[in-house]
Amino acid sequence: MSVNGQSAPGPKEPTRAATPPAAKGTGTPAAGSGTDLAAGAAAGPAASQLPQVRRAVIVGGNRIPFARTGGAYTKSSNQDMLTAALDGLIARFGLQDERIGEVAAGAVLKHSRDFNLTREAVLGSALSAETPAYDLQQACATGLETVLGLANKIKLGQIDSAIAGGVDSASDAPIAVSEGLREVLLDLNRAKTLPQRLQVLSRLRPKDLTPDAPNTGEPRTGLSMGEHQALTTAQWKITREAQDELAFNSHRNLAAAYDAGFFDDLLTPYRGLTRDSNLRADTSLEKLATLKPVFGKSLGSAATMTAGNSTPLTDGASTVLLASEEWADAHDLPKLATVVDGEAAAVDFVHGKDGLLMAPAFAVPRLLARNGLSLEDIDFFEIHEAFAGTVLSTLAAWEDEEFGRTRLGLDGAFGSIDRTRLNVHGSSLAAGHPFAATGGRIVASLAKMLHAKDRVDGRPARGLISICAAGGQGVVAILEAH
Amino acid sequence: MTDKYTQFVSRAPGRDIARKLGLPQPVVLRRHKPGQPLITEPVLVQGTGTGADELAATLLAWDLDVRRHAVPKEKLGAIILVLDELARPEDLARPVLTAATSLRDLAPNARVITVSRAASDSADPAAAAARQGVDGLVRSLAKELRAGATANGILLAGGAGTTSPSTLGALRFFLSGRSAFVDGQFLTVSSAEGQLPADAEKPLAGKVAVVTGAARGIGAAIARTLRRDGATVVVVDIPAAGDHLAAVANEVHGTALQLDITREDAGERIIEHAVERHGRLDIVIHNAGITRDKLLANMDQSRWDSVIAVNIAAQLRINEALLASEHFRNSPRIVSVASTSGIAGNRGQTNYAASKGGVMGMVRATAPLLGVHGGSINAVAPGFIETEMTAKIPFATREIARRLNSLQQGGKPGDVAEAIVFLASDAAGGVSGEVLRVCGQNLVGA
Secondary structure (H helix, E strand, C coil), X not given: CCCCCCCCCCCCCCCCCCCCXXXXXXXXXXXXXXXXXXXXXXXXXXXXXCCCCCCEEEEEEEECCCEECCCCCCCCCHHXXXXXXXXXXXXXXXXXXXXXXXXXXXXXXXXXXXXXXXXXXXXXXXXXXXXXXXXXXXXXXXHHHHHHHHHHHHHCCCCCEEEEEEEECCCCCCCECCHXXXXXXXXXXXXXXXXXXXXXXXXXXHHHHCCECCCCECCCCCCEHHHHHHHHHHHCCCCHHHHHHHHHHHHHHHHHHHHCCCCCCCECCECCECCCCCCCCCCCHHHHHCCCEEECHHHHHHCCEECCCECCEEEEEEEEEEEEHHHHHHCCCCCCEEEEEEEEEECCCCXXXXXXXXXXXXXXXXXXXXXXXXXXXCCEEEEXXXXXXXXXXXXXXXXXXXXXXXXXXXXXXXXXXXXXXXXCCXXXXXXXXXXXXXXXXXXXXXXXXXXXXXXXXXXXXEEEEEEEECCCEEEEEEEEEC | CCCXXXXXXXXXXXXXXXXXXXXXXXXXXXXXXXXXXXXCCCEEEECCCHHXXXXXXXXXXXCCCEECCCCCCCCEEEEEXXXXXXXXXXXXXXXXXHHHCCHHHEEEEEEEEEEEEXXXXXXXXXXXXXXXXXXXXXXXXXXXXXXXCEEEEEEECCCCCCCCHHHHHHHHHXXXXXXXXXXXXXXXXXXXXXXXXXXXXXCXXXXXXXXXXXXXXXXXXXXXXXXXXXXXEEEEECHXXXXXXXXXXXXXXXXXXXXXXXXXXXXXXXXXXXXXXXXXXXXXXXXXXXXXXXXHHHCCHHHHHHHHHHHHHHHHHHHHHHHHCXXXXXXXXXXXXXXXXXXXXXXXXHHHHHHHHHHHHHHHHHHHHHXXXXXXXXXXXXXXXXXXXXXXXXXXXXHHHHHCECCCCCECHHHHHHHHHHHCCHHHCCCCCCEEEECCCECCCC
């Protein structure tokens, strides 16, 4: 596993700088693959041949407070939490017995019995039982991907309303039997006679009885997400101080948002919890500085990632109500923001070409180029804080001339962002990160912020969401004030 | 849920044991259920004037079994004593003593209702004496009645007559199971305003109502009753109670608004939510309240301030916003929850009683301001109500508090809700600035 995956030009290195996109569309196919920005931009003119699409608006959202694993929601299942988040949304917007076009949600840590998790949650909620639902899973990008997929259906006129969401419980995580025991049990079921059964049972070994618990390790590298990020953090020379400062701002901003009542119409308490239990309103840079590194210890003095600047395992659920403008109007519901566009990217972290969580560094430039935008055109940045190092590595990559030229195919650095626009009401370091629920948390909060900001220089306020995910993936999106 | 003792004494052998030992004998009260007739047994209308005749004719039109003279041994559902022409105290004797001969024929859960004129409206000492006499009469009679029967009075003031809309509205309320826990009380009808509903089952059809403190207890019961009577309901409570609030909202098919009512802009937020989501705002129920009990000698600033802030200051501020809003001009109705503590006082509740006394003062002074728009504002003062809060009172204290009223039992949150929802209806439009107690005629401070 190499730490300098970014520096080695890959086989798909673009040969020229990206040309400005010719059309601003919402459905332009992202041609090419991997990190090829030029190919995506070149496909721009095809947009004019796309059918007319209508707007998909964000009406609002609801989530339950996020709880540190082993805390308030220890005994709550994914279905319990998703149902609670749905019911809060239904209560806020008066959706009782409403047949919603479609509900999509998912969980990263999922029991096999929960194959129809979202539909079961719908059936347990106050929605009409005639509301269809499906499960989706794209690791930590699950929540954002449900928003994008459902928004696209609304844009195409396939549905008029939708609820996107996500839920995760690391407390109530599935534990599977070992592969050995599983094979024996399945063969036992197929065996017809007593001698056959005994023969199958004789294959059982004591080690087969050890259960198979889930872990956050990447199957292809065996490294945990934190260890992966530690390599990336070190590669981009992100300091401990910078990470601690980002974590401190996250706690401070989230606490201020709670105090200002920002979450009064975004959150419904659950199981006695009224705020995210990971939030430390009284934390300080000094306190954060005392924590010992927990990831990248093999790096010695370069180890900078602590429990303070990494997100803890968290339980929680979130939902977002999406609609066509007509549906929202007919139901006298607010229209906070529109879902403009989204983009997914993936990196080859397995061979060390890029860091595990660096896909958004490629997805964002592609998305902005397709929409004829630059970083200066964004009023709010919501960059998911898987680790403080993830956010800072991504920003460092964008500010890096070499990265811009060789990996993004630009003339120079992609650019830097105005830090005062970054995660202004806190993010995952403070709120916690129940994997699939993070997308919904961010979309609903950003939509509310954009609605409040309304317009900037005569155009709708604009926000960018960036979420990294396991498997070297990333999903990003642009929202605009309605 | 009826308390266990009431269940025990409501049938043999518990009934016999209680009777022999001279223990309280509460009965299961008749409470309103949708589709239920107003009253099943015959109604005796006593009184000889034109007011009585007109009233009897109206009751006949309601398909009630009306009697102008008692039939011996016939069980009666109600006696309506029309005393609107009293001129001197001596005038009481004949109608009252005639009615007295029928008291033993009252069915369980029967009603005695007087209709008389308000003493405050008369400058003539003899007439005022006669009118005020009705007050003492009804309150004493209420204490004599048994088996869930109640006695209440309607006072006519201003331009109100025996068949004014709100006189009839109040009469329907007192006759029905909606007034189960209202006993020994008077309701003043001060104008000919108001309108009886087209559909008695859905008196609030088309109305949009907001109720604060709706996450649990009495507030949740108010939300359910508003919904049952046809209103679209917005339920409000502090964000920390949002999970219970969401459950209530989903139950009543309304919308949940998580809002701290002590916020400066709470009134504007309530109006905005109701108008944007539901197109209008007709009814606001100020139910949210807190207790921070302490003897005054041990009282601290925060206990005092928080109770005043939530229980009365917030209501005043919200009312200011409502009165200033062009969206609250079409027969607007406000009902506040006061408390018998605010009337009779309660040890350890100086702060609470001050706030609830404040509610009653506020209601009286706000009535003319809302009257300009054909609106009304009233308060309901609950006595001992069986809620999660009173369930925490130690057993012996609770048992005494619960039995110390004429009905010998605690009320239900729904009983308070019924009174509030009645006062929020157009049928009560001629009632304003009043306080109605829902206390089963609490013996303390009555």
